[in-house]
Amino acid sequence: MAGAAVPGAGVRVHAAEVLDAVLHRGVSLKASLASTLPQLADARDRALLEAICFSALRGRARYDRALASWMPRPLGQRDASLRALLYAGFAQLDPLGLPAHAALSATVDAARGLGRSHQAGLVNALLRRAQRDGLPAATPEDVWPAWLLAELRTDWPDAVDAITLASERMAPQWLRVNGRRLTRAAFARRLADAGIEAASSASAPDGLCVPIPVPVDALPGFAEGDVSIQDGAAQLVADALAPPSGGRVLDACAAPGGKSAHLLERDPALRLVALEIAPARVARITETFARLGIGERASVRAVDALDLGRWWDGVPFDAVLVDAPCSATGIVRRQPDVLLHRRERDIDALVALQARLLDTLAGVVAPGGTLLYATCSILRRENSAQVADFLARHPEFALAPLDARFGRDTGTGHQRLPGDDAMDGFFYARLVRAA
Ligand SMILES: C[S@@+](CC[C@H](N)C(=O)[O-])C[C@H]1O[C@@H](n2cnc3c(N)ncnc32)[C@H](O)[C@@H]1O
Incomplete structure (x- = not known):
């Protein structure tokens, strides 16, 4: 990771490496994150890395559309890590909405960290274009494999739009309260005291739904076994x-x-x-x-x-x-x-x-x-x-x-x-x- 000096550039380098493995080498996101997350000491960096990678994979089809219309020639196989870095950059702007100046400078510097100093200007130009023009929308046909979309249409003709929409959104975090240690209501009060918003589920008697996910170390009593993460x-x-x-x-x-x-x-x-x-x-x-x-x-x-x-x-x-x-x-x-x-x-x-x-x-x-x-x-x-x-x-x-x-x-x-x-x-x- 030579030369990554701007604050946050290291996280973007890691994000590009994780995405490159998932997008181009068939590695699962879970496995790729599992080997990379322990390399980051700060919990906020780990949370940012996960957020960028998840958002970039969700937005993949939109970012491909943007690149296809903004670049005179498509990126080649040798530009795999550049493509991954651009996805990471776009994801920071939309949907994550990170402050654009910091996102741009860290992502451009990450190009250098990836050994792509010669393409830092291109990364800068494409991210600025995304900031100025916005990123295009994508259709389910762009996002889903054709065979799978066809199967969903056959299986759930009345619900396919709702399925694709829900599947492309960020999931909330679900908690399961350990009833051996405390009640759901008592744990909900502890979450409220910690400033974490949560709703009790009407369907899952031990479940609390946290709309904005928090890192496990921020959950009161997680290490002691009061609560687990489970949909x-x-x-x-x-x-x-x-x-x-x-x-x-x-x-x-x-x-x-x-x-x-x-x-x-x-x-x-x-x-x-x-x-x-x-x-x-x-x-x-x-x-x-x-x-x-x-x-x-x-x-x-x-x-x-x-x-x-x-x-x-x-x-x-x-x-x-x-x-x-x-x-x-x-x-x-x-x-x-x-x-x-x-x-x-x-x-x-x-x-x-x-x-x-x-x-x-x-x-x-x-x-x-x-x-x-x-x-x-x-x-x-x-x-x-x-x-x-x-x-x-x-x-x-x-x-x-x-x-x-x-x-x-x-x-x-x-x-x-x-x-x-x-x-x-x-x-x-x-x-x-x-x-
Ligand atoms: C859907 S996951 C189970 C999740 C788990 N029940 C939970 O709630 O945490 C399916 C698991 O089955 C395991 N598995 C697959 N084939 C199996 C087999 N023949 N015998 C035992 N486990 C198997 C997989 O390795 C995987 O861990």
Whole structure:
């Protein structure tokens, strides 16, 4: 990062590097940020880096339009980091609305920090143009892959505009209050005392919605386990599963552990088994349980849930959660790179994996027990069609009703669409095994 001297230029260099990896090398935003954020000591710098990267990916199509009309020749492959820096620069002006002078000088200096001193003048000129003329609007066709937009139009003809709009907006921050430690009302008062605005959710009983996200270190009691960050739609999973008190529960796809943790906060007497195939992600579950002071009785295993012989002792579960790997099309507002990286063929593979998980884990549900299938997808193939096929293969299961808090009744499950009640898009199907 040679030569970055203007205050804030270093953050812009990091932003360009993160965006370059996401835009041009197929790295996920989560992974790219995870390796870069620890390099910034100041929490404000980390927050700024995240804000720039998220906004730049959301605004990508608009910025491409601007560059196409303002540049005589399109940027080439060798200008990948320049393109990333320009996105970071545009994002600071619109939508972030940072003071233009500081944003421009730090971004122009970052060009030097990226070894692109010869293009610093070009960066300056393009950002000044954006400041003067404004950045153009984009249509859903510019933003969404054609196959995905077509699928949404088929699946949700009456809601596709609302879905695309909500998915392209910044998400609020959702908090889940740990009812073992304090009430939601008591925590809301602590937030108010800290000057943090929050609204109690009518749908998610432990949830508070913070419209302007704050860094975790600014949340009172976070380190002590009073509160966690989890979208309201994900919090509803505990209500949909509703395991019996002290029951034997399986969370088959558990990392990073948010839903298991919520279940244990509600009932520390649960006998919970949490499985996760990715060993690196298992550590996230144990860290979460340790912070929240739960999980003494839980068994956390790094194992493939499909490999029953390796982990199941033959004792059936009262409640099984299959929070399945999915397209993440319901959480584009939190993972804007889904629109860059998801391919149509990925969906077929996911649908096949989800069906295998359901078929295998159906066998560990006790008679009269519950199997909850949940995804953060909004595609029917992964959701209501998946459940309809499962019910056809498994006459020993029947669909149990869920109330309107869980979203639209699709006939074979409930679908929340992104932005409904300020929550993520999410699907829930509660399946009960015949007694
Ligand atoms: C949607 S995430 C689960 C989120 C989690 N329930 C929570 O609330 O924090 C799906 C997880 O399933 C894991 N997974 C995928 N296939 C699996 C398998 N065959 N066995 C166990 N875990 C699996 C993935 O690595 C991923 O961590």
